[in-house]
Amino acid sequence: MSPDLAERVLTGDRRATARLITLIENNGPQARRMLAALFPHTGRAHIVGITGAPGTGKSTLVNELAKAYRHGDPAPRVGIIAVDPTSPFSGGALLGDRIRMRDLSGDPGVFIRSMATRGSLGGLARATSDAVKVLDAAGYEIVLVETVGAGQSEVDIAKAAHTTVVVEAPGLGDDVQAIKAGILEIADVFAVNKADRDGVEHTAMALEMMLDLNHASRPTVHHSVLMQVESPAEPADETPVWRPPICKTIATRGEGVPALLEAIKAHRAYLEETQTMALRERTRVEDELHGILGHLLMRRLMARVPPDELAHLVDRVVARELDPYSAAEILLQVQPSLSPGREDS
Amino acid sequence: MSPDLAERVLTGDRRATARLITLIENNGPQARRMLAALFPHTGRAHIVGITGAPGTGKSTLVNELAKAYRHGDPAPRVGIIAVDPTSPFSGGALLGDRIRMRDLSGDPGVFIRSMATRGSLGGLARATSDAVKVLDAAGYEIVLVETVGAGQSEVDIAKAAHTTVVVEAPGLGDDVQAIKAGILEIADVFAVNKADRDGVEHTAMALEMMLDLNHASRPTVHHSVLMQVESPAEPADETPVWRPPICKTIATRGEGVPALLEAIKAHRAYLEETQTMALRERTRVEDELHGILGHLLMRRLMARVPPDELAHLVDRVVARELDPYSAAEILLQVQPSLSPGREDS
Numbered sequence: 001m002s003p004d005l006a007e008r009v010l011t012g013d014r015r016a017t018a019r020l021i022t023l024i025e026n027n028g029p030q031a032r033r034m035l036a037a038l039f040p041h042t043g044r045a046h047i048v049g050i051t052g053a054p055g056t057g058k059s060t061l062v063n064e065l066a067k068a069y070r071h072g073d074p075a076p077r078v079g080i081i082a083v084d085p086t087s088p089f090s091g092g093a094l095l096g097d098r099i100r101m102r103d104l105s106g107d108p109g110v111f112i113r114s115m116a117t118r119g120s121l122g123g124l125a126r127a128t129s130d131a132v133k134v135l136d137a138a139g140y141e142i143v144l145v146e147t148v149g150a151g152q153s154e155v156d157i158a159k160a161a162h163t164t165v166v167v168e169a170p171g172l173g174d175d176v177q178a179i180k181a182g183i184l185e186i187a188d189v190f191a192v193n194k195a196d197r198d199g200v201e202h203t204a205m206a207l208e209m210m211l212d213l214n215h216a217s218r219p220t221v222h223h224s225v226l227m228q229v230e231s232p233a234e235p236a237d238e239t240p241v242w243r244p245p246i247c248k249t250i251a252t253r254g255e256g257v258p259a260l261l262e263a264i265k266a267h268r269a270y271l272e273e274t275q276t277m278a279l280r281e282r283t284r285v286e287d288e289l290h291g292i293l294g295h296l297l298m299r300r301l302m303a304r305v306p307p308d309e310l311a312h313l314v315d316r317v318v319a320r321e322l323d324p325y326s327a328a329e330i331l332l333q334v335q336p337s338l339s340p341g342r343e344d345s
Numbered sequence: 346m347s348p349d350l351a352e353r354v355l356t357g358d359r360r361a362t363a364r365l366i367t368l369i370e371n372n373g374p375q376a377r378r379m380l381a382a383l384f385p386h387t388g389r390a391h392i393v394g395i396t397g398a399p400g401t402g403k404s405t406l407v408n409e410l411a412k413a414y415r416h417g418d419p420a421p422r423v424g425i426i427a428v429d430p431t432s433p434f435s436g437g438a439l440l441g442d443r444i445r446m447r448d449l450s451g452d453p454g455v456f457i458r459s460m461a462t463r464g465s466l467g468g469l470a471r472a473t474s475d476a477v478k479v480l481d482a483a484g485y486e487i488v489l490v491e492t493v494g495a496g497q498s499e500v501d502i503a504k505a506a507h508t509t510v511v512v513e514a515p516g517l518g519d520d521v522q523a524i525k526a527g528i529l530e531i532a533d534v535f536a537v538n539k540a541d542r543d544g545v546e547h548t549a550m551a552l553e554m555m556l557d558l559n560h561a562s563r564p565t566v567h568h569s570v571l572m573q574v575e576s577p578a579e580p581a582d583e584t585p586v587w588r589p590p591i592c593k594t595i596a597t598r599g600e601g602v603p604a605l606l607e608a609i610k611a612h613r614a615y616l617e618e619t620q621t622m623a624l625r626e627r628t629r630v631e632d633e634l635h636g637i638l639g640h641l642l643m644r645r646l647m648a649r650v651p652p653d654e655l656a657h658l659v660d661r662v663v664a665r666e667l668d669p670y671s672a673a674e675i676l677l678q679v680q681p682s683l684s685p686g687r688e689d690s
Contacts, residue, residue, distance in 0.1 A: 036671060039665060040666075281663045289658075289676070293646065318623070318630050328641055331634070332641060
């Protein structure tokens with residue numbers, strides 16, 4: 001382990017950047033020290049999450065977005081993190097992602113990395129968040145975080161972004177409506193991809209209608225995981241409301257991608273002008289802190305519970321002699337100072 | 346709150362069952378006491394998870410499966426829990442599910458419930474697991490747990506099942522391959538639905554090939570979240586290996602559903618004959634205990650941290666004065682007995 005790895009990341013060294021992300025994936029203690037050293041140099045990147053259901057073609061769209069950024073003047077450096085939370089056990093990143101992004105890999109201003117979980121989803125969310133910090137510190141002004149899938153895990157990872165693009169496509173069946181209901185609250189920009197397919201107008205109109213309903217029915221809320229409270233997310237009543245634009249794209253031909261890029265930039269400008277960026281940063285930090293605390297608390301508890309005692313308790317629950325909540329209370333008693341609380345009765 | 350709610354659930358009372366599940370969703374302390382009372386009466390139901398990407402038609406398939414069970418002789422009572430993890434904030438269950446299942450609702454031997462999260466995904470996983478226990482105790486011999494989506498969250502919820510059916514459909518695009526990589530490890534039975542569509546043979550063959558590769562390359566492992574170890578899942582080397590059968594179905598016409606039902610029953614028989622059921626139960630219990638412990642630990646810590654101090658720490662992280670891991674360490678110091686551990690350095 002080179003002592004100046006963090007310094008090399010700060011100079012934009014690609015190999016050092018890749019190596020530090022590998023250390024993060026392997027969850028080494030050195031990685032944490034490096035991250036602490038890099039942290040003061042973060043906060044400059046625009047973090048853009050791209051999420052959506054399978055079959056929407058979002059991987060190709062991410063590819064084209066990166067190219068569009070690189071054609072700008074000045075051209076920002078672009079980091080891409082492709083997250084695969086659907087592979088919880090195999091521990092390998094997607095070969096497909098790497099092949100797909102081959103036409104970007106010759107560009108020294110683009111850094112591509114696939115990440116998959118080696119254990120828990122929480123671990124993947126933490127590792128992704130840390131990898132974003134590394135790219136930020138390494139001078140990537142744009143960091144695109146792509147998540148495969150459409151469930152809560154993707155929502156959680158997308159929440160770590162400043163701007164979240166939700167990708168839809170025509171004709172994905174009846175579940176799409178259901179997904180929209182949840183995804184509406186994280187979408188800053190919609191891309192209706194595969195816009196050359198039948199049903200694109202229907203999909204775009206359905207989104208418009210849901211946006212109409214959403215704006216009429218409830219204000220945006222700031223959901224604090226740590227404080228367990230909800231408070232209005234808008235800094236003041238007079239703050240203009242952001243209505244997610246709907247961009248039609250055909251990623252395979254690059255069509256509509258420049259307009260999508262403009263929409264993403266407009267959202268960033270909105271965040272900065274209305275001071276909403278500061279609120280998003282708070283939410284991001286709270287979510288991250290929540291994940292780290294949960295991880296550390298569990299590790300500390302497990303280090304104190306004798307494995308035999310744990311196995312015995314699991315046996316008793318399996319035998320229906322003890323319910324899981326009572327078993328949890330017993331495990332918490334192992335560390336006496338954790339148990340007397342009455343707050344969760 | 347009626348004191349005999351748990352007793353009424355045990356007699357199969359539908360209203361009491363529905364009411365207790367609502368209490369669970371609202372996370373009331375009474376619910377936990379009721380669950381402890383019901384727990385010794387659980388363990389009889391066959392819990393069948395049905396998961397897959399949007400657009401595969403799995404909701405219709407769940408519907409038809411329930412009908413097929415009810416046409417059996419003797420006909421088991423069937424509980425259906427439709428989980429919607431994609432709606433993290435809105436707190437409402439899917440109206441669509443209820444409408445869709447209308448043709449089952451006249452049958453007194455079928456109980457249908459939609460569940461959505463009101464906060465964290467962890468909360469939804471706990472509530473789903475508890476709702477399954479209620480239906481089990483209420484005498485539903487079959488509990489079908491349907492999850493909308495295809496990400497890690499669905500995988501987690503599906504893991505709570507004895508038998509997991511993964512639904513695929515032809516022509517869902519390039520991401521489908523990626524999803525299979527992760528989902529292969531949770532699938533006990535595959536249903537290739539919409540088998541009247543083009544590409545059904547291609548999808549079935551791709552699955553067969555992945556199964557071939559999977560069996561050749563690695564043994565099934567038992568992944569313990571609590572112990573952080575992996576051990577072979579098979580009780581002994583001579584245990585026959587279960588190869589997930591691939592069933593072609595056209596759910597909208599009920600075609601192929603009887604064969605799918607037989608495959609699910611065959612898997613249950615396999616679990617019982619090979620004593621793999623006991624191993625699945627252990628994994629289920631460990632996962633559940635892990636979730637409950639994480640929740641209780643966080644609540645206890647947060648009850649001890651003054652809100653001002655928490656807000657101040659978040660401010661410092663937002664200002665990049667302090668990195669998130671250091672902030673977490675400071676929060677853990679608030680409770681002195683939690684801090685001296687060296688195990689997570």
